[in-house]
Amino acid sequence: MTMSHEIDPPALEILALNAFSGAGEGLPPDIAALVARRRRSFGAGSVLFYDVPLKIERAEGAVIHASDGRAYLDFYNNVPSVGHCHPKVVAAVREQVGRFNTHSRYLCDITQDYAEKLLATFPAPLSNLVMTCTGSESNDLALRIARSASGGIGFVVTRTAYHGNTAAVTEVSPSSYKRGAPPAHVRVVDPPDPAIYGNNLAQGFADAVAGAIAQMQADGIAFAGLLVDTIFSSDGVFADPPGFLAPAVEAARRAGGLFIADEVQPGFGRTGAGLWGFSRHGVVPDIVTMGKPMGNGYPVAGLVTRPELLDGFCAAFGYFNTFAASPVAAAAARAVLEAIEEDGLIANAARVGGHLKARLTHLAGRTPISAVRGAGLYLGVAFADETGPRADIASALINGLREEGILIGAAGQYGNVLKIRPPLCVTAEHADRLVDAMERLLVGR
Amino acid sequence: MTMSHEIDPPALEILALNAFSGAGEGLPPDIAALVARRRRSFGAGSVLFYDVPLKIERAEGAVIHASDGRAYLDFYNNVPSVGHCHPKVVAAVREQVGRFNTHSRYLCDITQDYAEKLLATFPAPLSNLVMTCTGSESNDLALRIARSASGGIGFVVTRTAYHGNTAAVTEVSPSSYKRGAPPAHVRVVDPPDPAIYGNNLAQGFADAVAGAIAQMQADGIAFAGLLVDTIFSSDGVFADPPGFLAPAVEAARRAGGLFIADEVQPGFGRTGAGLWGFSRHGVVPDIVTMGKPMGNGYPVAGLVTRPELLDGFCAAFGYFNTFAASPVAAAAARAVLEAIEEDGLIANAARVGGHLKARLTHLAGRTPISAVRGAGLYLGVAFADETGPRADIASALINGLREEGILIGAAGQYGNVLKIRPPLCVTAEHADRLVDAMERLLVGR
Structure with a gap:
């Protein structure tokens, strides 16, 4: 069930199922036990996010609190669109x-x-x-x-x-x-x-x-x-x-x-x-x-x-x-x-999304970001260089951002597009936290 | 949207859509207004139960309280299976x-x-x-x-x-x-x-x-x-x-x-x-x-x-x-x-269903009931005579039972089978109320 990055469901499942054989390596014992039980109950239908799957305890607004004691900033989930547990x-x-x-x-x-x-x-x-x-x-x-x-x-x-x-x-x-x-x-x-x-x-x-x-x-x-x-x-x-x-x-x-x-x-x-x-x-x-x-x-x-x-x-x-x-x-x-x-969420999507897009576009010049696309709070950040699409960078970034306490996923035919679609209540400060972390991971400062 | 009896969704829609042209005749003003608004919003997809549609206010156990001030005994709804608002x-x-x-x-x-x-x-x-x-x-x-x-x-x-x-x-x-x-x-x-x-x-x-x-x-x-x-x-x-x-x-x-x-x-x-x-x-x-x-x-x-x-x-x-x-x-x-x-609901389904089936079987001899079938709290009561299946009797009974404060529907290829599938918490007294009402309507006493 382990996998190195998140993509939209279909591509995700391919990767995830391929990775199932190595499940359990290096997982905290409680997580490993739950993963094993889940595999028995849900079989091939069990697909989890991340090398070390996340176990959620509660969520509010744009923040997810996990069983590892950390609070994750959610830039992935568009279902709780007006905010978790609004x-x-x-x-x-x-x-x-x-x-x-x-x-x-x-x-x-x-x-x-x-x-x-x-x-x-x-x-x-x-x-x-x-x-x-x-x-x-x-x-x-x-x-x-x-x-x-x-x-x-x-x-x-x-x-x-x-x-x-x-x-x-x-x-x-x-x-x-x-x-x-x-x-x-x-x-x-x-x-x-x-x-x-x-x-x-x-x-x-x-x-x-x-x-x-x-x-x-x-x-x-x-x-x-x-x-x-x-x-x-x-x-x-x-x-x-x-x-x-x-x-x-x-x-x-x-x-x-x-x-x-x-x-x-x-x-x-x-x-x-x-x-x-x-x-x-x-x-x-x-x-x-x-x-x-x-x-x-x-x-x-x-x-x-x-x-x-x-x-x-x-x-x-x-x-x-x-x-x-x-x-x-x-x-x-x-x-x-x-x-x-x-809550003025359409205006917030325009304002925070615009701020985020501007900062990401600014970041692009110094990184392998080949395009920043999208509208409002649905943005795609593509990674490519002269060798072609760079899914490996998107993947490394997704795992790196998780370490930084930020949840995000990928999309696109080649899995090389970071997909940004947080709850619509995210703030400019949340956006800054995402871009700052991306900058640290991509250009090392 | 008016219709004279309930059948399982598909056949129901045929009957109901056929009856839409006459909507609004003799309805209480508040119901008529809501029916008209509903027809505008949901169009051909709007299908309602009963000549005078029911507007629900609250429900609990096997009882539905409607806007007409009456409490209806629910022998139709198998979704709230452990009881409405358990x-x-x-x-x-x-x-x-x-x-x-x-x-x-x-x-x-x-x-x-x-x-x-x-x-x-x-x-x-x-x-x-x-x-x-x-x-x-x-x-x-x-x-x-x-x-x-x-x-x-x-x-x-x-x-x-x-x-x-x-x-x-x-x-x-x-x-x-x-x-x-x-x-x-x-x-x-x-x-x-x-x-x-x-x-x-x-x-x-x-x-x-x-x-x-x-x-x-x-x-x-x-x-x-x-x-x-x-x-x-x-x-x-x-x-x-x-x-x-x-x-x-x-x-x-x-x-x-x-x-x-x-x-x-x-x-x-x-x-x-x-x-x-x-x-x-x-x-x-x-x-x-x-x-x-x-x-x-x-x-x-x-x-x-x-x-x-x-x-x-x-x-x-x-x-x-x-x-x-x-x-x-x-x-x-x-x-x-x-x-x-x-709540012991499987045993209750066996006990109340058995009681109900026995009473209905007893009733069959004096009525156009041609068969009483089913198990537990899923029973079918078929109406037929020498002319064939009698959907008209099932239909009249469904509307008559509504007047008696009991909700029920029909099934079968000919719509001639009364379909009994209440919440599993119904009691023997509820079952008696249903059979007593059916007896009054079918044999006039």
């Missing part, structure tokens, strides 16, 4: 879980109130909400709605995309394949990386999407839609220039497909420019999927779409999700929306 | 949600403790647990593991089966199709109904399964497995005689397939004969899937399987589930296991 979310769950927690075929004020608050944050045509329990369920349903609406079956996604864990969603998640490749109805394009498409990123990416669609159609597969994470997180974080996505969305629609914006990573204010990543690009998706940060850890997710798309789907299939839209899920999710507003 | 589960969630709630790539005592407690309830070869968030995710993963292990792609399921809502699981859920039918790799057999297979139910059902497999293979589709809900709830509840499932499982294995036991409905003690429905049949599944009652409303689910099956799957695919195996999910689920034991 008092408002904790209170909402505690209150409602003792009142009632039923399925959604009874009326409920809290669920209705939340639906209206959430839908008010979307552009007008996106006026119907389907609540689910996970981002995977949201994307799974989005694929089905897109197929129903388009009459097609094929999707275009990016090379190292990750959209979730169901059978259908794994097919559109190339990064989940440890061997083999996605089926013929899934076509892969290079991510919107300036290093690939040069100065004309928007048109280059759109041309790649149009080309993939044309090839799919030439192979006799009808096109259903373009599905992207609007900050391309598992591809290595690509956010700029704002608006670059619009021509690709146009290309997908011209070919009769839908545009699905996966907001599981950038959504709920992380980019510092409004609640949704797609809005930075001036596009209105046909379907928007949401997940991780929606309930700050309570399992709640969903999608919004146009009513006519949902009508068409529901005419063919019954869809019911037992735990979704429950009053406790809605209470948690409503508290998250309120916390984002009351 | 104090032990509420306390566990309240405690852990304020401590930490992270993903499962850090070590956690609670999650490990729960995994060991849960796995101890399964026969030895089933020693690996994968936690998910919903029964749908569990069945989706089970299909993938079965395909990986068997090399096949085809599944055999029962005629009105419902196993969940993802793209892949909908394919093996014939009851979710409002039009069209499952794809060619899914083959349907009649449920284990004595009215279909006669006195030799076990062999008849096994022959049907073997025949469906043979036909699938003749069509060039490799067989992956047999997937059944071990109490056949959405088919209309078929539990007897115990052991009848064994020859069908044998047939599936002879053909190179796996046996997946879907315990989302019968699991966690509901049958009154141990924790798991499959154990009544003396079989050991290759994969067991769990859902609804596992966290008493907290979204937690999972599957258990043999380590070698999970190894094979994980060698090909990365699988990670963000919200699953979180400490709050594990705390809720552990409290459920403890409540089942401490």
Whole structure:
């Protein structure tokens, strides 16, 4: 279970499973015992972070307290997005879980109130909400709605995309394949990386999407839609220039497909420019999927779409999700929306993210940092030199930062991109602590 | 959104959507307003129970308090299986949600403790647990593991089966199709109904399964497995005689397939004969899937399987589930296991279920009840006469019982089976109240 760095789940599992044979070497006895028990219970599904796995005791805000007595600054976890154990979310769950927690075929004020608050944050045509329990369920349903609406079956996604864990969603998640490749109805394009498409990123990416669609159609597969994470997180974080996505969305629609914006990573204010990543690009998706940060850890997710798309789907299939839209899920999710507003977290993401990006960019000149990318509090720091991508540096840095009391991970096709996505309540002082530690580790002072 | 009776989700949605055009007639103003708002927010996905939908205010044990000032006895909801707002589960969630709630790539005592407690309830070869968030995710993963292990792609399921809502699981859920039918790799057999297979139910059902497999293979589709809900709830509840499932499982294995036991409905003690429905049949599944009652409303689910099956799957695919195996999910689920034991709920399911079945069987002679089936607190009461199945009687009864302050639903291919699955804490007095009310409504006294 030991591993030398953190990457997004799929690549992570490859590395981690490879490393399992050496488990237990040099671990503190209590940790070694727990690791061994875990391996017996969870088997091949047990994947842990770090050479010496972390055992958590409690967490608050941007800080995780571990069983080794240390307080770790959390620059990894985007699920507790308004802060670990945010008092408002904790209170909402505690209150409602003792009142009632039923399925959604009874009326409920809290669920209705939340639906209206959430839908008010979307552009007008996106006026119907389907609540689910996970981002995977949201994307799974989005694929089905897109197929129903388009009459097609094929999707275009990016090379190292990750959209979730169901059978259908794994097919559109190339990064989940440890061997083999996605089926013929899934076509892969290079991510919107300036290093690939040069100065004309928007048109280059759109041309790649149009080309993939044309090839799919030439192979006799009808096109259903373009599905992207609007900050391309598992591809290595690509956010700029704002608006670059619009021509690709146009290309997908011209070919009769839908545009699905996966907001599981950038959504709920992380980019510092409004609640949704797609809005930075001036596009209105046909379907928007949401997940991780929606309930700050309570399992709640969903999608919004146009009513006519949902009508068409529901005419063919019954869809019911037992735990979704429950009053406790809605209470948690409503508290998250309120916390984002009351705590000024979008402005904080812009301010602290901007400060962090400026300092990292300044640091780049004296280190093997080849690019600093991203928006708000979703940043990617790429390491590369004349030999190519340097995953080894990202890996060493992740372990070094852990020693410095900072948790962080990596992303990208080559695992060479440090992925920065802390709870949105981190401060400029926290950001300074991260950059100072990176500076010490990279340039030795 | 109005509808005249409750059936399992899929058939329900057909009826409910058909009835949406007349929404609002004769509803109390506050309910009508909430229904209209809900229709705007949730669109075609909004499906409600009852002609006058219920708005819940609070719930405890087997009782739901609604906004109409009435206390309803709950004979429908199997998710709050140890009782609505069970104090032990509420306390566990309240405690852990304020401590930490992270993903499962850090070590956690609670999650490990729960995994060991849960796995101890399964026969030895089933020693690996994968936690998910919903029964749908569990069945989706089970299909993938079965395909990986068997090399096949085809599944055999029962005629009105419902196993969940993802793209892949909908394919093996014939009851979710409002039009069209499952794809060619899914083959349907009649449920284990004595009215279909006669006195030799076990062999008849096994022959049907073997025949469906043979036909699938003749069509060039490799067989992956047999997937059944071990109490056949959405088919209309078929539990007897115990052991009848064994020859069908044998047939599936002879053909190179796996046996997946879907315990989302019968699991966690509901049958009154141990924790798991499959154990009544003396079989050991290759994969067991769990859902609804596992966290008493907290979204937690999972599957258990043999380590070698999970190894094979994980060698090909990365699988990670963000919200699953979180400490709050594990705390809720552990409290459920403890409540089942401490409150003696398996014995209560056997005792109250036995009493209820005896009284219903006694009632059958004087009413259009054609069969009383089931085990423990999962009972099906079928209505039929010389004209055939009588869904109209089940429907009238469901609405009549609501007037009497009792919530209940229906199941079966024809919607003619009253489905009895209350929280496991119901008492003999509650059961008497149900049967007395049914007697008043059916025989007028």
